[in-house]
Amino acid sequence: MRWIRHHLVVLAGLITLAYLILPNIVVMVFSFNKPAGRFNYSWQEFSTDAWKDPCGVADVCGSLVLSLQIALWATIGATVLGSMIAFALVRYRFRARGAINSLIFLPMAMPEVVMAASLLTLFLNLGAELGFWTILIAHTMFCLSFVVVAVKARVLSMDPRLEEAARDLYAGPVQTFVRVTLPIAAPGIAAGAMLAFALSFDDFIITNFNSGNTVTFPMFVWGSAQRGTPVQINVIGTAMFVIAVLIVLFAQFISNRRKKTALPK
């Protein structure tokens, strides 16, 4: 009884963690399955066939590359624009600043379906050809607000005197930005960029409305789930998960080492 009381928090933590990770483990395990029919829903026997040939299903790797490309460009676009907006909103006083501040939240608050449909209306009225560019524009747009929120939080907590100190120490406007402002804002910008990448990569609803004949990875998964799920989907899903975990571990490792070397010589 006493033991339970003392370890209640740890126990609750472990259960929550399991709840979060279990679906990933299922995906991982089934990437080693050799399904009997078209559907990969019941365990048959262990096999590494799919891992040896991840592009074995038609279009799977094409859609993956397309999704990565869109995510990359949308991240770059949204991060550059979003960071600039965040700096402008925090540092300058101008007309309609308050209005812009709240409008920025709109894409986050609006139901995705509504946004997807209205974007489609807009594109059709403009006579735009649906495909790579319309997807990219849509993704950049909804990633923007997340970047603004992440960077704004960081810029708000920045002491404006740091920039004054840089200017006082012979750094011109460009040097001040590159040497002081940007490095200090970097964690916020990186967080915003990662968020944007993740959001763009797995977006389905908005993409589905605005893609025309183009097929991104989430759309491929959706499409194939209706006809039968190839094990390759699990393989790619698992690979993405492992890469993400590795990146996090690597970042942790770097920051730990930095802390250690900075301590007394």
Place this chain on the structure above:
Amino acid sequence: MTEKTEGGDVRLSGISKTYGSFTAVHPLELTVPQGSFFALLGASGCGKTTTLRMIAGLEDPTTGTVFLGDKDVTGLPPHKRPVNTVFQSYALFPHLDVYENVAFGLRRRGVTSVKKQVGEMLDLVELGDFANRKPHQLSGGQQQRVAVARALINHPQVLLLDEPLGALDLKLRRQMQLELKRIQTEVGITFVHVTHDQEEAMTMADRVAVMNGGRVEQLGAPADLYENPQTTFVANFLGTSNLIEAEVVENSGGDVVVTAADAKLRLPAERCATQPRTGGKLLVGVRPEKISLAHADDAGTIAEGRNRFTGKIADSSFIGVSTQYVIDSPVCPELEVYVQNIERDSRLVPGAEVVLHWNPEHTFGLDAAQDIDAGVETVEETP
């Protein structure tokens, strides 16, 4: 590090700053002599930091000109002025270690081999072993020294210090006051120091400008300001003054004679900040430590020619080196008297009748048209 930098005086000519309808600094004439340790002293919001920022170039003056030596620098941005600042709360770059913080100014000016200079500078502020630490791994006092080193390494014509000791505890602040004074003597650079702590200003500076409401109230050496305040604000803000409202009865020859209640007091005419008129009002001031106390029974032993009147001890507090008395008298309520604890008179306890007496030379006179309590409350402001 001992060579004098070229430069000259800092001269502010008609400089002022207004924000909308609020005037932070009224047109101001101020000259800071080269190589001096100059303090701008005042309560918060008196315009001292704005003045400093205008010298640094971080604030554009609404009117007026800033000269460094003979050069007009009013239009120059901060990174083109040979002036460096130690900021309040230091503003050290959190992403750079101590070494890179100190090297920042040199690198921006294109100096490639900074190692020797940074090493020397870190030795000067006794932080040689901390070069690889990040600012957040240092104590407040260490951060403060990094901030000083980061500014001084550029050999500025003028070093500006904006409340540099405000964030430190009392003991460390005393230590850093001496440290800064030592560094200033060693490098010979002009220091302009902004502070609200009158003791700090008096300890460190050669010259002090007392500011109030965006104006310089008085400028001079610390001892001169303390002994000869020209306004009630200066009298109350620097140390403590007993100000007695009195009426001028005689103004002939060298001495002015005034009356307050039943007491007749004298003071030298040249120590009056205003021209006393017979029949007019005058504020008579005397510092608490100049006054001596005698028990009423010993009144006969007081020498002739001293200013004197009677009162009753309302309160006394023993401080160690001295005892501070509060004395009520018909002449003036709540007079402060500090008595050195050389021979303590056991009769001087609250309720005792006493005679206060002092040398008339130690009395100063101020214009009675001012607020008698100006500058009193502001001293209590916490750092």
